[in-house]
Amino acid sequence: MPRKNWSIVGVVLAGFSFMMFDCSPPASAEMYVAGTAGVNFADRINSIAGTGPQAGVPGPFADFDLQNSITYGAKIGYFPGHSWYGIEGEVLNTTPHIKQLDTDPGIHMRVTTVGANFIARYPGRTLQPYIGAGVGAAIAHIGDTPTVRSDTDVAVAWNVLAGLRAFITPKIAIFGEYKYTGATLKFDQAFGDLGGFSGNYRAQHLLGGLSYHF
Secondary structure, eight states: OOHHHHHHHHHHHHHHHIIIIISOOOTTOEEEEEEEEEEEEEEEEEEEEEEGGGTTOOOOOOOEEBOOEEEEEEEEEEEGGGOSEEEEEEEEEEOOOBOOBTTBOOBOEEEEEEEEEEEEEOOOSSEEEEEEEEEEEEEEEEOOOSSOOOEEEEEEEEEEEEEEEEESSSSEEEEEEEEEEEEEEEETTTTGGGOEEEEEEEEEEEEEEEEEEO
16 A cells, blocks of 8 residues: 555544543543444445546546445544533444446445544533534555456545434433545556546445443
8 A cells, every 4th residue: 555545544543542542531521432333325436537547538437326335333532521522533434335337247345434523512411412523534445346456545534424412321322423424535556557546435324323431
């Protein structure tokens, strides 16, 4: 994987390390861990363009339709002094496979996003509506097909989100969340010596989960 791609992952992991180890919370602070799962209503990979030897090939090219898929992951959050704002680290994995392309039956694709979000919430005792936005890294992998080679890309990803958390005990809560995420993916080796392709990935997630608050 190119060194510049690993640098994106390094920045994100450094941010997690700072959040988890360098920000030792005071006793009044709130931390939580959560598991989440749901559905990825993937849009399309649009603005398709060639890369490498394929760069400059005249278009426009048809968008790549994606399959809906299951999403699952985990979160860790920190709110100083039970305030209205906080930060949240997150990992999500999903498989929005690319649907049939001409004579190709389709391309298996896996997207794992690792990111950090700024969260603003109403700090209620029972119900906590919240919104947020963040950045991170999208680690995308496509599989081999008769016409495409296996390839991996790591790209800058962004997301916006809104949700509602409901406490069922003082320390355990359930939540539902909508998330819209995007990244520009580039698979330079998808066609071997002929180059590859790039495009804008967009997806909508409906998620639910369970969180434990310290």
